[in-house]
Amino acid sequence: MPFKDLRQFIETLKTTGDCLEVNREVDWDQEIGAIGRRVCERSGPALLFNRIKDYPEGFRIFSGSLCTYRRVAIALDLPADAAVREIFAEYDRRNQHPVKPVVVKDGPCKENILLGDDADLHQLPAPLVHSGDGGRYIGTWSLTVCKDPDSDWTNWGMYRFMVYNRRHITGQPRLNSQLGMILHQKYIPKKKPMPMALVIGAEPITSLVASASYRKGVSEADYAGALRQQPVELVKCETSDLLVPATAEIVIEGEVLPDQVGEEGPFGEFPGYRTEGINMGVTCRIKAITYRNSPILSMIALGVPPDANSVATPIASSLAVRDHLRRHGAPVLHAYSPPHGVLHTIFISVKPGGRDTANKILDGLTLRRSDWSKVIMVDEDVDVFDIGQVLHAFSVKCHPIRGIYAREVEPGKAHCLTPCYSPEERRDLRGAIVLFDCTWPPEWSSFRDIPPKNSFDGIYSEEIKKKVLENWAEYGLKV
């Protein structure tokens, strides 16, 4: 059964030992962020902070929603100890069957409604997540809703937003993000403000889908329904026609201004460094805030892996890469970006491997945006979900000269947050991508050129393997 809201998920995590309530008063100014960050780095539980300095009882913060594969499995209603490969397979299976959302007349997110001048962002306990961040980030693990005015397409995205002042938030949806595209193609040329809603504390799968890369024109709500195996319930905003998850904890309604901007950033980001500096951000003027009684503000203390962004977000991204490359003719079997790859490094298994496949992969990954900067390509006998196997293949099968394919990425396509890029490269969105070919060249003969793999499966006859496996328990072995 899917979780109907974040609260039900939190209650389940408490029973499984995956969430701890902190009842000591904590400060929204860096303390909560520091606690959340340290717990992430120690793969600790999710945290529900029940007493926040400067805020009345009832206002709470939840940190670390999907920072472990255990919590992702629970969110998907899988056994908590499901293997990573199983989580990916189940996500992939459900993702094939979109389920349209249903629109309801009312929802818990409307228990409190503040309109106009009454809508003051300071009433919400937005944290200053890291020392030196440019502001209090109210949107870190949240979803942003906007709509293409000329079609049915409603876009969800996960973009950071900070409190600029009582009635403005500023954020960094990138220029080439889907929100950026809708804003610059449909609203700015007409000098019209764009309606937007920032949804905080949605049920965990709904939030996760917002971070996924679906194609332009695809409404993420359909895929949240797919993963939940039940439609998402949506309710209309108070000040626009946008639809938002009805059981969300907090909804901030506003409009993106086409001709005024405010400073945004810097913010310690998902690659594990604060790479991007202050910018003139996408600026949203608030028109309403609606929230549940005793609202829970969901946040992520982004940083070095693991955290929700490095654990959960790559599931959809890896599957999207696999499907995208297959559509472009690359013979991809599996794709996986492990948490410590922070959406910069991806492992891809192929059949066959070699130069042609490597070039097809690089062509595919540099077509629109090129967020990935390192690809490790392996043969089908290497399990991409086993980092040890991938590292072994990289160590012995990647030729230091012939096996490395590097390309520059044209301006406008690279990632602005990649730490190894110079500040100038990050500002111009210039960069590079490298593929390490850890496959046997397709022209190599299996008799003369390809060394037999010195493993149980690779080097023993079928007869001896069968004998050993049949007698395994009799040898006294339990491994």
Add this chain to the structure above:
Amino acid sequence: MVRAKKEYQVYVPSIQEGLPEGREIVLTVKDLTPGRRKYDNKVVKAIVSRSADSLPDSDVLRVRSWMGVLYPDPWAIRIIEEVGELIPGVPHGETLLRQKG
């Protein structure tokens, strides 16, 4: 009675570029007064100086680099007036300008 000094914070691409001393400049500062409104942004016309002694009736200005690294020595700021909440501009204006080249 001596007025209690307020504290503000500013982010600059470089000291030379962002904080010319001794003349009126327009900058966005964050108010560091404790409480819920801490870190609120204001666009102000102000004069700044490395030395509080050379800027009477000034407040404290904490200076951070573009990526948020705190410079060790605080500056001084005298705010002449607040000039607005936001500034004219297009979202992603800096990126668009660079792309035009």
